[in-house]
Amino acid sequence: MSGEASRPVKSEQLQATDEITEVAPNVLRTQLPANITGLGHVNMYVMEDDRGVTVVDPGLPTKESWTAINKRLAEIGVPLKRVHSVIVTHSHPDHYGGAARIRSETGADIITHRLFRTFYDPTEPPDVDAEELAMMMRSPFDAPPWGGPAMDVPWQRRVRLRIGKTFPKLMRVPTPSVRLHESDRMKFAGRDWMAIHTPGHTHDHLCLFDPETGTLLSGDHVLPTITPHISGLTAHGDPLTLFFDSLDKVGRFADQVNVTLPAHGNPFTNTGERVQQIKDHHAERLQKLRDVSIEFNKPATVMDFAQHLFSPRAQGAMADSEAYAHLEHLRILGDFERRDNDGTFEYVIKD
Numbered sequence: 001m002s003g004e005a006s007r008p009v010k011s012e013q014l015q016a017t018d019e020i021t022e023v024a025p026n027v028l029r030t031q032l033p034a035n036i037t038g039l040g041h042v043n044m045y046v047m048e049d050d051r052g053v054t055v056v057d058p059g060l061p062t063k064e065s066w067t068a069i070n071k072r073l074a075e076i077g078v079p080l081k082r083v084h085s086v087i088v089t090h091s092h093p094d095h096y097g098g099a100a101r102i103r104s105e106t107g108a109d110i111i112t113h114r115l116f117r118t119f120y121d122p123t124e125p126p127d128v129d130a131e132e133l134a135m136m137m138r139s140p141f142d143a144p145p146w147g148g149p150a151m152d153v154p155w156q157r158r159v160r161l162r163i164g165k166t167f168p169k170l171m172r173v174p175t176p177s178v179r180l181h182e183s184d185r186m187k188f189a190g191r192d193w194m195a196i197h198t199p200g201h202t203h204d205h206l207c208l209f210d211p212e213t214g215t216l217l218s219g220d221h222v223l224p225t226i227t228p229h230i231s232g233l234t235a236h237g238d239p240l241t242l243f244f245d246s247l248d249k250v251g252r253f254a255d256q257v258n259v260t261l262p263a264h265g266n267p268f269t270n271t272g273e274r275v276q277q278i279k280d281h282h283a284e285r286l287q288k289l290r291d292v293s294i295e296f297n298k299p300a301t302v303m304d305f306a307q308h309l310f311s312p313r314a315q316g317a318m319a320d321s322e323a324y325a326h327l328e329h330l331r332i333l334g335d336f337e338r339r340d341n342d343g344t345f346e347y348v349i350k351d
């Protein structure tokens, strides 16, 4: 061994393996390939009952992922047509990718939170407000509201996004057939699960809790070693406050949780502790922004703050967006002031 401290590999970053493990009664963990920023796989949980199976978060809309779904189900000994329900925890492509195709081949229900909506979805739920819709429908390569550079989206992806907006079916964007409200109950794996709305990472994020065995499906809301991205590109004013409230919501019943099943990484049992760690992490970030502003000693842009908040490797549109979410949180708390310098926001800590 060298003298260098080796950096532990985070379980969310591991490549998908074909290992299948029972992680709760009648709940199997399978892994699908998902090589996107900071991740190596997505967990597709398979819950068995006498009607067949429910799958949770069936991966990216890629051929590779579709092949893996079929392989995993074959290994378990369940033909695709036995899938009667697909739960999608939130509107990110690594979670909904296989849902529409499963439904088209099996007629399975697609179950989401009632607010589920994807970036390209032109068919909004009836209770959406106009401001939010405008925000959701803005192109991801428009300049961001804080006045930085537009996202650097390669042209292939731009073309795909444009096609997706016009023809969502081609992008395999699912249309939910069951939209859950807070505290709604549904039976999976022969037991009742309760819907828990956990906005923050996305506004439509859904967790499901089974009090009988103390099993929590946490999606991207509570992950074992990384913290989910909190985007500033939302119409919900202060997504960080929403996220903290959603963490507290889980924290309040964490002592009843025996095992948390995240969408990425290994299942874990220290749910309450993990919730606290994620809160601490963001509290540290907020403190860092206060310190940096004192150091700057003058108003600075979102990009200036992002450079101090994230490692050089993590710089870019996502880092700016997350820095913006944190700065807006501090502004709404009354700690920071914001001014508009010719279309570019600048923030400074108040005396």
Ligand SMILES: [Zn+2]
Residues within 6 Å of the ligand: 090, 092, 201, 220
């Ligand atoms: Zn996500």
Ligand SMILES: [Zn+2]
Residues within 6 Å of the ligand: 092, 094, 095, 220, 263, 264
């Ligand atoms: Zn994810």
